[in-house]
Amino acid sequence: MQTPNPSLLLGTSLCSLLFLLRAFHSSTSVRSPAAVHSSSPFGPPPRLAYFVTGSAGDASRMLRLLRTIYHPRNQYLLHLDLAAPAAQRRDLALAVRSVDAYVAFRNVNVVERADRVDRDGSTALASMLHGAAVLLRYGANWDWFVNLDASSYPLITQDDLLHMLSFVPRDFNFIEHSSDIGWKEYQRIRPIIMDPSLYLASESEIFYTSEKRDMPSAYRFFTGSSSVILSRKLLEFSILGWDNFPRTLLLYFSNMKSSQNGYFHTLVCNSKPFRRTAVNSNLRFVAWDNPPGDEPRYLNFGDLSRMMRSGAAFARKFREDDPVLDKIDKKILHRYHDRFAPGGWCIGRDGRGRDPCQVWGDPDILRPGLLAKRLEKLLLTVLSNSSFHSNQCVYK
Template sequence: MAKITRKLLYSLLSISLCTLLLFLPSRISPNRPRSFSRVVDLENPFPPPPKIAYFITGSNGDGPRILRLLHAVYHPRNQYLLHLDRAASQQQRENLAVAIQSVETFTAADNVNAVGKADAVNYGGSTPIASVLHGAAILLRYSKDWDWFVNLGASDYPLITQDDFLHVLSFVPKDFNFIEHTSDIGWKEYQRITPIVVDPGLYLASKGGIFMGNKKRALPKAFRFFTGSSSVILSRKLIDFTILGWDNLPRALLLYFSNLKSSDRGYFQTLACNSKEFSNTVVNSDLRFVAWDNPPGKEPRNLRLSDLNKMLGIGAAFARRFLPNDPALDKIDSVVLRRNQGMIVPGGWCVGRPGKGKDPCQLWGDTNILRPGPAAKRFEKLLLRLMENTTFRSNLCIQQ
């Protein structure tokens, strides 16, 4: 793992935000999408921006939400894979594909794809983790030129722009994994871990709910069980390890988790924390903002406009869960992302002249140029808190 100190990271990030160079790249026609202009005779003092592979998922009726989320997290450097599960009709998947193809920027960059043959996803069973692994494998097949894998659901939304996100991650070691985790399983032992469940979505073409076996199994002895959030930000190296499995651990755990309830809330946690190669790369956070009722339930509550100040103040990159077209989303678009309805969040690569009804991202510049805003500073502070030596090392795969 790359060694990093709070002082060094703070200095790098602070200098980068304070002395950001606003390069003015040459404008080019969107009909020549891959001929990104380069600023010549000027040396960029910052590390090259990373590339993110996004897996964005939804269910029946979630096509419009996925499309809105795509516009909010889009950047031509990244890769995007969209998935409407089997609960949605084939017509909904076709409508989503048509909507993608109708956006000139998406087709020009050729970095947005949709899953045509949908997976069954029974939330609470083992099919969610199978779907995530399927999405990661497809993204690897489309392109191996990315640094982190991020899974988002239709009820998620960003709290920072992609320029903010990519800029701050430019200074983070690329082997870091952002996985909320704990070995303090508590009530989950009896409700999620020891029961044997069967998810018919693994073998039936039609929809079927999960069902419980009549016996329970003991807690595992060959590895330590960890649990946490189903939302993760995983390094490319960990994704390679998970898919290719040069060690047998990923496959062994996958067989164990195939009969586990809520498999997506423990698989990556258990995998990373039981691997010597990855256990010291895990940052104990999913970089998301969620809110819980009091007393808390098993799922976070829906976010509202009244939560906006709190969710922005924490510095998280994403938040969940939002209801479709909630006023809070409109406020985030206007105040934080500066995104107009139906348009992509503008970034340093967008060199068109904004105007009424005009999308500045119709004209492209150099996609290496980032223009982070105030939200990047909040995100930077969150990472600094998480990566303080005393905090970071004491939270590495906590054994409780």
């Protein structure tokens, strides 16, 4: 019996998604004085710009993550923050230069002048904007910015992800957001904090001032996960900005605790050209303790079936070299230790210990697998008429 082609199996059910996105896109294109072309959900596969971050001791985790998400079409920027010794950044750069594919496709770079990052302060947001700015400068044609930390891992291959995103308007922003701020109003938003990492060379914890501030009245406040998939147009608006709102908003967030959990959310939902591009999902799987803490809990084997059913593209947090990562490698990514997750660009012979990604073909050829169906189901859910606009920048 002949095995059906997975990409053909996806085609029929994608018709409904294509119809939805065609209708949405006609009213959600973003136009700026600098560029007036609208994106199209059809055409060649998109290109992603990954900002992969870590701290002291995370270099090996970052390199493992990089191999699982690598594709020649994409751009990758690795940032090991200042808590890591300079020797670790040097070793990370040398490890990147030792991989033939990275050198040949020239799409993996390491930040040499690292930032100091405190997730409780505003330096995490500053570092994220720094990474986006570098990727805008060196990656001319990517479509979406994806931030991953060293504790993240993919749940689908890059061929699956690029194939499904081929049907999505390129100006959509996958950003989990809510105006229901609850306890965050008095613990994060009203308190005024100072992040010494902005002006001190040595590491120092954030501190609170004695004053509290009123909630903003010039714009509506939104919050959510710092893990995002943002369009190039939004990043250009935020960093190169033809409007002053991104800069004034950044000044407000510079004195807020965990500002990376609110800046882009508030920016998107208060900027008219981008409000209708917000998709209230970041395509991530996380799990929380009960009651929940500030950060998601660590994932393990007990979460694997839920991870796979979720349709999410990525999951976090994982401990370094947790056995569940080996299971994801084998069952989902079909990769072996120290190898890439194979895709259509890998045309070498497989089996008997051979690595198909030692021989490269056309990066534009994608071979999505059956797991792409789960991401398709998630996209159909978040983009359906019953949930897309009803969950988009809703102010409560």
